[in-house]
Amino acid sequence: MGIIFHIDVNSAYLSWTAVKLLKEAAKDEKKIDIRNIPAIIGGDREKRHGIVLAKSISAKKFGIVTGEPIANALQKCPNILIVPPEHGYYNEQSHKLMNLLRTFTPDIEQVSVDECYMDFSGIQNEYPSPLACAYKIKDTVKEKLGFTVNVGISDVKVLAKMASDFTKPDKVHTLYRREIKEKMWQLPVEELYMAGKSSVNTLHKLGIYNIGQLATSLNIFWRRT
Incomplete structure (x- = not known):
């Protein structure tokens, strides 16, 4: 049975912007990491135009969600930093x-600018366990590139992706x-992959609110048919 990793950058646009801003302010004693304050990427504050492309954890606490209009985000948090x-x-x-990940294995399938699948099969003899390899990958990305990723591990792609969406960041x-x-x-x-509004x-x-209720309902349905 093959093991698949799903590697996903935590709030990619915001994380990458944070790394850049910190480098540019390397000599500034008042460096601010926008990952640690209410901040979003996208849009124009003065024109109140555009949408939220990425958000910090602090911004999420105000109820701000990716994809919503900037005007809505400003109503929820008027002083939020917009980059x-x-x-x-x-x-x-x-x-x-992606180049760093390929130093672990060339078996990478990139699916977007900030996420990919990795086949662990070809390197399984180099690590004591999939978990050991995943932690090595996560920590190496953080050390060498300055941003964090989540790694989901499974024997099925879709479950690996769902696993990477569990508790964040750097997990x-x-x-x-x-x-x-x-x-x-x-x-x-709503946590199901591809579950739309x-x-x-x-x-x-x-009356179905969690995945267990849905699974039970489907099981009863198939038994009846």
């Missing part, structure tokens, strides 16, 4: 990340098929 995006720079950081999580009931059933249905609303109307 415009730099897509060229983000692409550079993405290349650096390693497993979600093997045998762990689904233990780790997933208590989660709200309309689908979630429909499930709520049916």
Whole structure:
């Protein structure tokens, strides 16, 4: 059975911008890490135009979500720091990340600017366990590139991706098929990969609020059919 890692940069645009700003302020005694304050990437404060492309954990506490209009974010947190995006720079950081990951194994499948799958099979004899390798990857990225990633581990791609979305930032999580009931059933249905707002609303109307309830309902349905 193959083991798959899903590696995802924590709030990529904001993390990469934070690294750049810290480097530019290297000689400034008042350095501020925007990952530690209410901050977002995207939009224009004066024009109140654009959308939130990335947010800090502090911004999330104000109820700010990725994809919402800047005007909404400013209503929730008027003093929030807004930094415009730099897509060229983000692409550079993405290349650096992928090149670093390929020093572990060439078996990388990049799926977006800030995430990829890694096949652990070819390097399994080099590490005592998948967890040991995942922690090595996570810590190496942080040490050499200055930003953090989450690593999800599973025997199925979609579960590896869901695992990387568990507690953030700078974490390693497993979600093997045998762990689904233990780790997933208590989660709200909106945590399911690709679960859209309309689908979630429909499930709520049916009295289904967590993944375990959905799994049980589907099991009953298939038994009846």
